[in-house]
Amino acid sequence: MSAAICWFRRDLRLADNPALSAAARDGRPVIPVYIHAPGEAGDWAPGAASQWWLHHSLTALSSALAEHGLTLIIRSGETLATLESLIDETGAEAVHWNRLYDPAFIERDKHIKQSLQARGLSVHSHNAALLHEPWTIKTGTGGDYKAFTPFWRAARRQADPDAPMPTPALTAPISTPASTPLAALNLLPATDWAAGLRATWQPGEAGAHQRLTTFLDETVTAYESGRDWPAVEGTSRLSPHLHAGEIGPRQVWQAVQSRLARSNPATEPGLLESAERFLSEIGWREFAHHVLFHHPDFPDYPLNPRFADFPWQDDPDDQLLATWQRGETGIPLVDAGMRELYSTGWMHNRVRMVVGSFLVKNLRLPWQAGEAWFWDTLVDADLASNSLGWQWVAGSGADAAPYFRVFNPVRQGERFDPEGTYIARWIPELGRLPAKHRQAPWEAPQAVLSAAGITLGVDYPHPMVDLKASRQAALAAFSQIKKSD
Template sequence: MAPALYWIRRDLRLADNPALSAAAQDGRPVIPVYIHAPDEAGAWAPGEASNWWLHHSLEALASELAARGVPLVIRHGDSLAALESVIEATGAEAVHWNRLYEPALIRRDKGIKQQLRSRGLEVHSHNAALLHEPWTVQTGTGGDYKAFTPFWRACRRHPEPMAPLPIPGHLTAPAGIEGLNGALEPSDKGNAPLTALQLLPRIDWAGGLRERWQPGERGAARRLEDFLEAALAAYDEGRDLPAVAGTSRLSPHLHFGEIGPRQIWQAVQSTLARHGAEDGLLHGAEAFLAEIGWREFAHHVLYHHPDFPDAPLNPRFADFPWQADPGGRLLGAWQRGETGIPLVDAGMRELYATGWMHNRVRMVVGSFLVKNLRLPWQDGEAWFWDTLVDADLASNSLGWQWVAGSGADAAPYFRVFNPVRQGERFDASGDYVARWIPALARLPARHRHAPWQAPDGVLADAGLTLGVDYPHPMVDLKASRQAALAAFEQIKKPS
């Protein structure tokens, strides 16, 4: 039987993988190929944290495949040329892949499908990443959704997602495919040829990431299992508390396709069936699945508005009077977590150290950048893109346009988060802030979110000198809020 090529992209798993299952159907020999072609993503080539993750995830996948006697073939450069060279070398007659939804990649994939089909190959793409692909959810008039609630309601009216596919029982590789990896020169003695892709940072800043994460399908499965057992029942409240592990932290695993939403859906249903549908668990499950729904919504919006990552969905925001930031002083302080506003700084430091930040804190740091500092949301989006291990074009754009008030179903611009109130409400113990800003841990909890308001005696007892151990606030929260609202007045539609 002529072999089939399975083109691996962001679907780094063996279970519930329709492209792999289709390629391996009827015992056909499979050639799994990963092609590193970051430039093909256009302006949004993956950032440093994503590359770190990708390296380890590919390593994990390669070892799962090797355990089944199938080597992972790795190539870099132009995807079409790489596919053609592997096809030529192996005599493959079919190519399968799972779909991606970023505009530049949709264009690329369509072109490749046409080219390969015109050469007589059998080419199929599949859905591994979403419960509902963007074009399958439509309003009554056949349009796209602009708001989450009706979108999710429409999704829930669709038939239940298909049951996840098992790992193909038996995988075989065509003889001689090991030799295909010779085309890449290893850059050092590591697990060549993966190291030749140079995904790992030259200066090792990734210690915090290694401590926190286990990239790969097994790490994803373990995280889901732990979350369902330990946190699902309390998710509805727990998800807002950055000091506790109240959310799943599945986002990077989902982004890289180490787990798919159908598997999550089914695992939630099984948990409900196993524990009986008590109230807390039901609420937790509904709230959690709705977050999976936000991920679907983000893909829906990006698909229907391809310039969503770069331009405000609400065109009025194109004229927003942003603040000048000569030398990037304001942006730099925000990026380094040195704004003097504890919840903002704690979030930015968590991001830098671990590649992840709690959702509540993402909203707070975003609001602070866009409203209190009045810097363009695209600056925040770009920093997140480089530093998040879950950096995802659809979800990141949605998050930033939500924060800026310019996007689909966005927070109204005039609703400016007060980071001190947010801290007092969602981190009442101050534990989160103390964890990421050790200097503030010496303060009593009630002063941790606004140290500049603490009496001198309290600061002295804590041995804390503002401006030395921790910065003074870089802006006055009240005055900067007023300035943001005044700026917003300038772009409001004349009534």
């Protein structure tokens, strides 16, 4: 029987992988391949943290396939040409992959499908990444949604997602095609800055399931109340695993339903509400893909065109931007978040909103600059969710925060990190201050600073902007674009 190629991309798992299951159907030998072609992602080739993740996720996939007797073939080069030579070498007659929704990949994959079909191959793409593909959720008039709540209501009216597929039985081809060593892709950083990432994450399918199990066993009951507290592990931290496709949303959905089915409402009050809230966050991920699909320039241009003329602040030599990136703004909650990001490749959602608001409003720097930094440093950097998050913060996106809602990082810290635990974790020098002074050390009496051994401007920066004055400046800038309507 001729072999089928399974072209792995961001679906780095064996279970609930429709492309792999289809390739393996009827016992056909399967050639699993990963093709490294970062140039084909347009302006959005994976950033440094994503590359680190990819290296380890491919390692995990390769081991998982080896347990089934298969070798993951790694190649580097233009994708269509690489697939064609693999087809020539192996005599494969079918190619399967799971769909991606980034605009550059939609175009590329369409071209690849047509070219291979023209050669007489059987070519099929599948859905592994979403509960509902972007074009399947429509408004009453057949259009796309710009607001989350009606989108999610419409999605929930659809039939429940299909049950996830098990790992298929896999048969290896008679001979194994040549493969490039993973190290040759140079995905790991030349100077090792990834210790914090290694300490935080276990990329791969097993690590993803471990996270989900821990979340459902230990955290989900208090998700609704705990999800906003950055010092607490109150969320699932599944985002990088979902992005790499080490686990799929159907699997998450089913695991939540089974968790609910075996729960006792009397002993777990709040579980149902928390589970619904968690599923609605998965819904935000779906919504992000929906918006990106219908607005392919969403990563680069404001959805609300009025914001194209926003009077951003001049930042010669990117000095303001660099201060924000390094977590040296002098605003503790912002700096803690930026340091968490740099160290672990992840930042708590509440703090993402706070650091984003600070960049776009208090510093009045373009949201695209923040988006680009997150793209490089997040292990969950995802074109759809990152664009949605930044345009939400900027007030220019779908269902976005109104521009005039400027987060006050001190008030946010007092509300969601009242003991300053998160601040002390990421800025240990401020941990020497009493909790009530950690959010705004510039307001602490000199005697308190001295007792803690802190000299502002030496041990920790003075605030780079006055929060009140910069808020007023942001609102004034906003009123300019309002007038231009």
